Amino acid sequence: MAGWKQLAKADLPAFLAELAGQAELVVPQEKDGKVRFGPFDRSKPVSFPSSLVDVSLKAVFFPKRRPIARFDSADKAKLEPVAPETGPRIAMGAHPCDVAAVNYVDRVFIHSAFKDPLYEAERNRTTIIGMFCSEMKPECHCTDRELSPDDERGMDAVFADTKDGYLFRAVTDKGTAVLNSALLKDTTEAPEKKDWPKGKYPVSPECVVHSPSSLDSDPFWQDVSDLCLTCGACTFACPTCTCFLVSDEQHDGKGERVIAWDSCQFTGYSRMTGGHNPRKSAAARVRNRMLDKFVFTVEKYGATSCVGCGRCAIICPVGRHFPKEISALSAKAKVR
Amino acid sequence: MAVELVPRAAVIKQVVDESLDVKSLVFEFADGSELSSLPGQFIEVSIPGVGESTFAVSRLEPGARRFHVSVKRMGHVTKALHRSAAGETAFVRGPYGKPFPVGEWKVKDILIVGGGIGLAPLRPVVDHILANRADYGKLDIVFGARTPGDMIFREDLAAWGNDAGIKLVKTIDVECVDWDGCVGLLPNVVKQQGYRSDGSIAVVCGPPIMIRFTMAALKELGWPDAQVYTTLEMKMQCGIGQCGRCNIGGKYVCKDGPVFRLDQIPASAM
Secondary structure, three states, rough: OOOOOOEHHHHHHHHHHHHHOOOOOEEEEEEEEEEEEOOOOOOOOOOOOOOOOOOOOHHHHHOOOEEEEEEOOOOOEEEEEEEOOOOOOOOOOEEEHHHHHHHHHHHHHOOOOOOHHHHHHHHHHHEEEEOOOOOOOOOHHHHHHHOOOOOOOOOEEEEEEEEEEEEEOOOOOHHHHOOOOOOOOEOOOOOOOOOOOOOOOOOOOHHHHHHHHHHHOOOOOHHHHOOOOOOOOOHHHHHHHHHHEEEEEEEEOOOEEEEEEOOOOOOOOOOOOOOOOOOOOHHHHHHHHHHHHHHHHHHHHOOOOOOOOHHHHOOOOOOOOOOHHHHHHHHHHHHH | OOOOOOOOEEEEEEEEEEEEEEEEEEEEOOOOOOOOOOOOEEEEEEEOOOOOEEEEEEEEEOOOOOOOEEEEEOHHHHHHHHHHOOOOOOEEEEEEEEEOHHHOOOOOOEEEEEEEEHHHHHHHHHHHHHHHHOOOOEEEEEEEEOOOOHHOOHHHHHHHHHHOEEEEEEEEEOOOOOOOEEEOHHHHHHEEEHHOOOOOOHHHOOOOHHHHHHHHHHHHOOOOOEEEEEEEOOOOOOOOOOOOEEOOEEEEEEHOOEEEHHHHOOHHHO
C-alpha cells in the first residue's frame, strides 16, 4: 500500500488544474444550495463536502437518461448503436457510501449474464479519487451497513481533509497513475483514526433471513405506506437503485432509444398491458423496495444494497424514514 | 462488445390473421442469421419511435431462420405491429429466458393447456413434440378462447384435430351457434376431462386468473406440483434481468423464468 502524500490547501486549485489537464475531471459542485457531481470548471472554486454530497455519484456512471441507439424518424429501418465513451476521466470527492454503491451497481451491469458495455466503459475510463468523511451527518448510518466514513474499498485513490492540508493515498494502480503531481509531498502524517458511532438504524441479519414470508401479512406495510406518495424520490436519490425504462424519444426528425431511470414505486411500473398489476397497492410497492434492499438483492447478487447514506429519508416529501422503518422491521423479525 | 439492449433489424416476411385481434408476424433477421430459440423463450420486438414489447416466440420454423410472434392488439407497440405489412422492418433482440425442459420430458405423456393468446408460447412445445414424436408419449391439448372468433392458430388446430396421435379439446366461454367443441371455462373443462397425472407433464399458459384456477383444478385431480409447468406473465422490458420490473421476490421472470415448474414458483406469484 502506498504511503500518504500531502497537498497544501493553497495548492488545491493548481492540483485540480493538473488533473483536469490529463483527464475529464468530475467534482462536487454547488448550485442553489445543493451539491452534485459535475464537470470541473476552472472559473469556480471547488469545495469538498465533509460528508455526503447531496446527489449521489451514481449518475456519473448511470445517468438518469442515456441514449443507446439513434434513428432517423424518416427511415426507421436503421438503428445505429451509440459508441461508448473512451476518454480518461477522474471522479473526485465521492465518499465511501457512494463508492460502495457504485461497486454494488457493478453487480447489476458488469457482473451479470448480459454485461452493459456502455456502463462498463464509463467505469473503466474513470479513476475514482474518493474522500474520507470528516463527520457523520444526522441521517448518515453507513456504520450500520458494514461501511465506515474512512472506508477506502472500491476507490482507486483516497484523500482526507485535515487541518493543515489534504492527505492523498493511492489504493490501486489506476490511482497511483493520477497521484504523480509534484505538488504532492511525501509525509509521515496519516489521517486521524476515529471511533465512529454505530447503532442509529441497525438491521439484524435475522431480518435478512426471515422477514419476507413471515411478515407478509403484517400491518407494518400498511402503516409505513399510508403516507407514501409513491413519487419515487427515494429511488432516484438512492445510490444503488438501478431500475430503468427503455423508451424511444423523437425530436426534429431525429430519434433516440433511451435508457432512463424508472421507479418501482410508480403505479404503472409493473402493470401489464392487459391491466393486471401484481403490485397495485402502495403497500405492495413499498414492501417490494424495502425487501429488495435487504433480502432480494442478497438472493440476486449475494449482497444487501443499502449503504446507509440516508438520502431516502432526507428527500422524502412526507417524512417517511426508510432507515428507521427497516430498522423497526428488523427488530420485529428478530422478536419472532 | 454489442450493447444487448440494441436490437437487430428483422424483416417481416408474412402477416397471418389469426383471430379478430391477433396477428402472427413471421420474421427473418435482415443479416440472415438464425434465432436460436428454444420452446418457451421470448424475444423483444420494437419499432423505432413506437417502443419495444415482449413476445413469446410462437414458432421457429425448421432451419431456425424464420420465427413467428403472435400479437394480440392491446397497446401502442402491438397496434403498430398490427399495422405492419410484409416487407417492412422491425427490430428484434433475444432469445431470452429459461425454456421448457422438453429434453427432460422424453417418454412421458404431455398435457398442454392454453388459454387465449397463452397458446402462443406453448405452440413451440407442440411443434417440438410433433417433430420428435417417437420420443414422447400421448399428447393432449386443451385450448380455450372466449368465443369461436377468438380461436387462434386455426390451421394448427385443424391439423392437431386430424392427428391420430393428439387428443384435442377446444372450449369457448359461453354457448354459441355452430360450435362443435366444449363450452366452459378451462379449469372446469380440465376437471371434466379428468386428466390423470400418472407421471405425465402438464404445461399451462394463459391469463393470470386462468393459470391460477387451472393449477387448482390440476391439484384437485391429484397432479403433483413437480409435474406442472407454466410460463409466467409479468411486465418485462429489458429481458436480461436489469431493468427491475418483473421481479417476484429475489427472482426475475425474464431471467429465472418465464418458465417455472409449479413447485419452484416463488410463493407470492400465485
